[in-house]
Amino acid sequence: MKAYLECIPCFFKQAIETARFAGASRKTQKKIVDRIAKAIPGVSLNISPPEMGELIYGTVSKVTGKRDPFRKVKDKSNKLALELYPDLKAKVARSRDRLLTAVELAIAGNIIDYGIENTLNVGEEIKRILSAEHRAIKKERKRLFNYPKFKRLLKKSDKLLIIGDNAGEIVFDRILIEEIMDLYSGKEITYAVKEKPIINDALMKDARQCGIDRSAKVVSTGLGIPGVVLKSCSKDFVRIFRRADMIISKGQGNFESLSEQKREVCYLFMAKCPVVASELRCDMGDVILLCQGREG
Amino acid sequence: MKAYLECIPCFFKQAIETARFAGASRKTQKKIVDRIAKAIPGVSLNISPPEMGELIYGTVSKVTGKRDPFRKVKDKSNKLALELYPDLKAKVARSRDRLLTAVELAIAGNIIDYGIENTLNVGEEIKRILSAEHRAIKKERKRLFNYPKFKRLLKKSDKLLIIGDNAGEIVFDRILIEEIMDLYSGKEITYAVKEKPIINDALMKDARQCGIDRSAKVVSTGLGIPGVVLKSCSKDFVRIFRRADMIISKGQGNFESLSEQKREVCYLFMAKCPVVASELRCDMGDVILLCQGREG
CATH class of the missing domain: 1.10.8 (Helicase, Ruva Protein; domain 3)
Structure with missing residues (x-):
């Protein structure tokens, strides 16, 4: 975009x-x-x-002269999200469609963002997104919440690449990763974080703090921008990107920078700004699961 | 400011x-x-x-290359406000404190603004501002709605200068002027508009379209900026400003540019932006009647 x-x-x-x-x-x-x-x-x-x-x-x-002004915020977000972790796992465990709940939680976690809004109303957001009412809405607007396609792609893919977004949010991604590992055997999951500090985007340190490295191989994009611009990414990352059978991209920044890619990517995020909402023809705050691009 | x-x-x-x-x-x-x-x-x-x-x-x-992009908008605002004129006059006529109602209407008219918000919800705004509930609020926060002082100053002043703001809004100012003329005899009222087009600020043409010139002498500030910067105004305007016994300034732009003046000015406007609201320690949308500066 x-x-x-x-x-x-x-x-x-x-x-x-x-x-x-x-x-x-x-x-x-x-x-x-x-x-x-x-x-x-x-x-x-x-x-x-x-x-x-x-x-x-x-x-x-x-x-x-401050290399990482959001470091403290990131630590706080990670801590908060880790405190929520047991409850979130329980929510997934007792749900009828565990994968759907894990996907929804991964999107809800995207509310943890300091680049645009300074709110951290995670509990409320989770409630809203998981409500029966909201599920019905998502089911209706299939274009922007294409869970059937996501599930289909996931089933047939062996090598997954998940591109992370913010600190704190990555705990929610960990739950999705663990759910995928539980549901399907033999998946190889790589999780990408940013190389250098940029806003509250997750770094390698955050991935470790949040235990992502227990279930996925953690790599960096090689960049310190709040998105993924392939031509500037590290060679290693580009190789992983090209070889992945399925790419899951978290957050608005990754969508904004990857959306003109030819490769099919499943974007999971919340529409947080009027420009993105207008581009997608949706409302601000909408929960997005968009599979876009040519199938790999 | x-x-x-x-x-x-x-x-x-x-x-x-x-x-x-x-x-x-x-x-x-x-x-x-x-x-x-x-x-x-x-x-x-x-x-x-x-x-x-x-x-x-x-x-x-x-x-x-467009000297006056808001010309059509201004014509429309004037027309709309003139259509409201008979109703507004009737509202003033049947109120217990006619001057207060006229002052409140003059502030309500300040909602007609294209510089910040594109809404033109005049009817709703009038209802809100004239409601008994809102009057009680205004009475309590005397600092920002100092009607007693406004009335006192008005009583003792012979030469009044009213500095206008937007097209359309000036019809509401005309009602205030007519009310002052009705209540007190012998007042000399000068009404100032902008010299050159700037946003939807009223020009000489608008003053004539809206009939201000029937009750007041209309002059221009000599400027094409959305406020009054005395050091740049025409000599004529500065003389009128200095000689006036009481100055009434309409709108946020005039407040922003005059508020560091030594001269006492009565500012009538709606707080339309977060910066002004924070400067005044009030909420956005608050109705302001602020008499500020040293008494003349």
Whole structure:
């Protein structure tokens, strides 16, 4: 997905919020805004929003000198999600369609995001997404919640690649991975995190904190942008991407940067911004399971 | 009031919306955004948001070649407000405190704004503001709705200056002017509009369309910015400003640009943006009657 003009005001907003988060003074915040403003005329709208994200968050890091301003937030999100883990496992265990519940939880976990909204209303979100009412809605709008296709692809695929998104959220992904391992034998699952700190995206450290490495091989994309731009990823990651039978991509940033890929990818995320919602013809807050691209 | 960093994302948003409103293509919109971005590092945050407004709306006009993109909107707002005029007059006539109702209507008219929100929910707003419940709220928060002081100042002042804001809204101001003329004899009222088109701010043409010139002397500020920056206004306007016994300023833009003035001004407006609401320690949508500055 290409960036829209509407993304530009939002980039400035995110830069100011992150700069404040990093403890920058008003003067430093203005310096950051000025640097980004200077760069805007050179930025093409043919790149995806996460590629712009590198400019925004990279500038904040450079000017404030804080390499990972969201480290504490990430630790907190991981801790919170790990506390929820036993309850979530129980929810999956007692549900009629365990895989569906695990998929829904993996999407619900995507509410843990500091790039756009600062809320962490995870409990409420889980309740909403798992409700009978919401299941009926999802069943009706099959285009954006194509669970039958997801299940079909999963069944026939041996090598899975799951591209993670945020810290905390990855605990929810762990539950999905464990469920897949329980349901099907012989699947080889690789889980990708970001190489360098970017917003609250999960890093190798988070994958370990959250126990993902117990059930999946954890690799990094090689990047420090809030998405996956294949031409810039590490060779190792690109090889894994090409060889995977099925790719599951978590979060809006990964969708924004991968959606023009030819390869079929199953995107699991919540529509968190008006631009993405309008691109998908859905409402903000909608729960998305979109299988898009040519079958591998 | 000085601009806040949060104003910058909002400026870009307004520029994009206005460019679209003027029928600009995506390429032209990007050109406008780039020009504004280039100018941002040279802009000090010590100026008021309306002074920044000149950069934003001026750039849209220059690049699109449309001097007055909101002309049609302004005509429509005037027409709509004139249709409401008989009803509004009747509302004032049957109220216990006619002046209070006229003041409240003048503030309710401030909902007619295209700079920030595109809604034109005037009827609902009038109902809300005139309700007994809302009157009780306003009475309690005297700091931001100081009607007793407004009335006291009005009583003792002979030369009044009312600084208008938007097209359409000025019909509501006309009702206030007519009420003042009815209640007190011998008042000399001057009504100021903008000299050049800026957003949907009222011009001389609008004042005539709406019949303001029947009860007040209409002058212009000499400016084409969505506020009043005295050092840039015409000499005539500055003289009227200095000589007035009481100044009534309509709308958020005039407040933002005049609020650091020494002269006492009675500001009548609705708090329409989070930055102004936080500056005033009030909620968005609050109805403001603030008398601020040293008594003249």
